Amino acid sequence: MAAELTRKDPERAPAPAGAPAGPRAAAARRAARLRALRPWLLLAPALAVLAVLLFWPLVRVLLLSFQDYGLRQINTGESNYIGLGNYREILGDSFLWRTVLPNTVLFAVVCVLATVVVGTLVALLLQRLGRVWRIICSSVVMMAWAMPAVTGTYVWVWIFDPLNGVVSGGLDGLGAIEPRETNWFTDRWSFYAIAALNVVHHGFPFVAITVYAALLTIPRELPEAALMDGANAWQRFWNVTVPTIRPVFLVVTILSTIWDFKVFAQIYLMPGGAGSNPEVLNLGVWSYIQSFSRNQYGMGSAIAVLLTLLLLGITVAYVRALSNERDHL
Incomplete structure (x- = not known):
């Protein structure tokens, strides 16, 4: 069966053990990866906006909670970490x-x-x-x-x-x-x-x-x-x-x-x-x-x-x- 498949279409023939995959298999893998990434690519703009509007403020609040941060730090821009x-x-x-x-x-x-x-x-x-x-x-x-x-x-x-x-x-x-x-x-x-x-x-x-x-x-x-x-x-x-x-x-x-x-x-x-x-x-x-x-x-x-x-x-x-x-x- 493998010999007949090889004779009809060499590119679709199964590769021997240890042999590199053919061009068509590599293209199929690239297409599969692209299909897996496509939803994330479509969501990327919205996720970027959410990261700027929500995630970074949360991170900023968490960082401020470890500091003695008051008017002086606002004016100077310095950080004063005091741990917990x-x-x-x-x-x-x-x-x-x-x-x-x-x-x-x-x-x-x-x-x-x-x-x-x-x-x-x-x-x-x-x-x-x-x-x-x-x-x-x-x-x-x-x-x-x-x-x-x-x-x-x-x-x-x-x-x-x-x-x-x-x-x-x-x-x-x-x-x-x-x-x-x-x-x-x-x-x-x-x-x-x-x-x-x-x-x-x-x-x-x-x-x-x-x-x-x-x-x-x-x-x-x-x-x-x-x-x-x-x-x-x-x-x-x-x-x-x-x-x-x-x-x-x-x-x-x-x-x-x-x-x-x-x-x-x-x-x-x-x-x-x-x-x-x-x-x-x-x-x-x-x-x-x-x-x-x-x-x-x-x-x-x-x-x-x-x-x-x-x-x-x-x-x-x-x-x-x-x-x-x-x-x-």
């Missing part, structure tokens, strides 16, 4: 463990849970509405999502204004509080309750629309079969809906976790959130204040790195937990 000094100072500060970290973690957990629950309930409502009311409700929901975080924060500040706010005025009319003696923004818990309302109000539309889109992909036969088997509404939701669209819940939960852990405007723009009330600082605002209010850019960069590592750790742990749960199903 910034990290030791931050991790050894009781203010981190007593105030900043609890504010960041507890606030994010509450906001993520509330955002996913409210968004899912709204998605289930949209599924049951008629076409006209679904369009109206979806439009209203999207308006809440389209509102900028800065605008939404000022609206909530006005609602809870101690003197002229809607809440204070209503409770004053009922005789429940004395507006001039009640300031919702000085207390740590009421401050974060208002911030949570703000964040959930701004974040639940994304969850609602995403989950509603996922609900449309569930075959109608599944809930109908569960209903015929005697399952109630909760059982149908937990045993049919949730397992079917579990990847969607994973995506919205991870994204909500990332967004809520790095909340900045909703805290910084509220009265006391810019540093005048240290009891309400979270990691993002603390990093900003250290950098731009106190000109300790190395310290602020170290705080930002710790926040990034915290986010990565939580995201990886959550994805692994859900993956293990799915494998056991």
